[in-house]
Amino acid sequence: SSLRSKVPSTVSDETLKYLLTAGTDTLSEVRNQVLGALKTLYAGAIAENALESARAKLRSIVDSVASSGSIANAVYELANAYLRPNQVIDEAQTEARRQKAMQEVAPVMLSVVEDQVVLQKGEIVTAQHILILKALGIVAARSGWKVWVGIFMLVLLETALFSRLARRFNRAEPEFDNNMLLALVFLLLLATGLARVFIIRPLSPYIIPVATLGIVVAIILNARTALLLVVLSSFNIGLLTNLDMRYSAVGVMVGGLTLYFVSRRVTRRTGLIGAAVVAMVLAALTIFSVELFAEAQAGEALRASAWGLANGLLTGLLGILLLMVLETAFNLTTPLRLLELADPAHPLLKKLMQVAPGTYNHSIQMGNLAEAAAEAIGANPLLARVGAYFHDIGKTVRPEYFVENQIYVDNPHDQLSPGLSKLAITAHVRDGEHLARAYGLPRPIVDIIKQHHGTSVLAYFYHKALQSAKDGAVYEESFRYQEEKPRSKEAAIVMLADSVEAAVRALENPTRRKIQAVIEDVIRQKVEDGQLDESALTLDDLRKIREAFDASLLGLVGHRIR
Known part of the structure; x- marks a missing residue:
């Protein structure tokens, strides 16, 4: 064992036994061949990664x-x-000599004069071309997967921040829900994607229509959220243009100023053309100012400001397109869409006018009441008016069962039990909801249709059932609408306007005192019955609604020509 410890581990036991029993001539031969083989191998280079190759050569x-x-x-x-x-390999010495060699190389300076052709079509692009193009800003210096991963992560964080702030800013907005939030996030991501396209030459980042975001979001929600989206989108433009803040500054200024000047004035889709003109002028002026601030020549600044004209044109075109996409894909309720729904030529309103003219006239009168009341309490008057127009569209299914449409026809309820009459009357809510969804009406309108009766009692048929019941076993709950109570101020206003208009229309020789009494009685009954509990209406709101109804119904009071 002591001998084994002194022998190299590469020598096997069989070889060791052979050498111990070998003669002097054999040992001498082995010694000479070992020395000769090593001398041959060491005559060449043996690197660390070539050791296995040297062993193979030794074997040979x-x-x-x-x-x-x-x-x-x-x-x-x-x-x-x-x-x-x-x-x-001596890594330290190699790096030291590499650095020394780099320092001994004189820098190569390249000059590019104005109008000089740097690269022609069909010419092979070399490393020198790339350096020149990068220096001129034609090829972005920031590229590679790391940059794009960084931008992607920043946009994700930005989306999370925006979602949080949007929820906080719009807690009191009835239009704000998950669907609206999804639409806003979609706009933010779309803006970033479009920015990436528009920074590609020969386009310019100045053409990115940030103002479109401000106008569209102000129309579908409010100006505060629109300004937040404008700022974040402008920040993304800076990220995509190698942190060039000129483009971010133009985005914020043009988007913010356009939002300030035109957001409240766009009441028709054609109004977006005016917004485009405003954005065009603002973009051109802002770009010119920013270029001068960056010490550009006046001629260069003027040429750059021409991109502002294209910016304004894109603002109008994209605004119209985005509103159509958002209204369709996310079923959003924009003022522009509500105005279109208020058109008497809408298929449902035309059907209501032809099939149930009494209900149509009732709905139009209700629209005036609801709009005035909504304005008085700061709710959405346009939504209240359009909701009133469509609230009874379910009556087109069986119009003859409703008294306002019973012209020259017998009352079918005379042949029905109170229970069956109740079913026929209450069905118009579900029929209306079905028609609204079939015609693609926005969710707030559908909600008003579902909630405009709440869980109210059909008093007439309930009392009729009490009179006809022999044992008196009639339950009030059996004669209630089985629907949702109003959950928005607009739905509650429509409920009150519905009852007030019908009650006032039934008055004989209406006077202002009688009308005021009817209004007071209707509101009191709805409050006591708990129909307004989920609507967020306050006592002060109810006072203002009462006064608005009173003022709107003054036209019914006065002398009539007989």
Whole structure:
């Protein structure tokens, strides 16, 4: 064992036994061949990563010169024990000499004069071309997967921040829900994607229509959220243009100023054309100012401001397109869409006018009442008016069951039990909801249709049932609408306007005192019955609604020509 410890590990026990029993001539032959093989190998270069190749060469040399297999194995195992790399890379010295060589190379300066052709069509692009194009800003210096991963992560964080702030800013907005939030996030991501397209030459980042976001979001929600989206989108433009804040500044200024000047004035889709003109002028002026601030020549600044004209044109076109997409894909209720729904030529309103003219006239009168009341309490008057127009569209299914449409026809309820009459009357709510969804009406209008009766009692048929019941076992709950109570101020206003208009229309010789009494009685009954509990209406709101109804119904009071 003491001998084994002194022998290299590459020598096997069989070789060791062979050498111990070999004669002097054999040992001398083994020694000479070991030295010769190592001398041959060390005459060449042996790197650290080429050690296995050197061992293979050693095996080949030994096999060619040994007189027997035993001697060959002994020579190979002994020589292998002393085989080492004779070339090792000195990293420190290599780096030092590389740096020294770089410092000794004189910098190469390239000059590019105005109107000089840097690269022609069909010419092979070299590294020198790339350097020149980068220096001129034609090819972005920031590229690669790391940059794009960074931008992607920043946009994700930005989206999370925007979602949080949008929820906080719009807690009191009835239009704000998950659907609206999804639409806003879609706009933010779309703006970033369009910005990436518009920064590609020969286009300019100045053409990015940030003002479109401000106008569209102000129309579908409010100006505060629109301004937040404008700022974040302008920040993204800076990220995509190598942190060039000129383009971000133009985005914020043009988007914010356009939002300030035109957001409240766009009441028709054609109004977006006026917004485009305003954006065009503002963009041109802002770009010109920013270029002068960046010490550009006046001529260059003027040429750059021409992109502002294209910016304004895109603002109008994209605004119209985005509103159509958002209203369709996300079923949003924009003022422009509500105005279109208020058109008497709408198929449902035309059907209501033809099939149930009494209900149509009732709905138009209700629209005036609802709009005035909504204005008085700061609710959405346009939504209240359009909701009133459509609230009874379900009556087109069985118009003859409603008294306002019973012209020259018998009352079908005379032949029905109170229970069946109740079913026929209450069905118009579900029929209306079905028609509204079939015609693609926005969700707030559908909600008004569902909620405009709440869980009110059909008093006439309830009392009729009491009179006809022999044992008196008639339950009030059996004669209630089984629907949702109003959950918005507009739905509650429509409920009150519905009852007030019908009650006032039924008055004989209406006077202002009688009308005021009816209004007071209707509101009191709805409050006591709990129909307004979920609507967020306050006592002060109810006072203002009462006064608005009173003022709107003054036209019914006065002398009539007989």
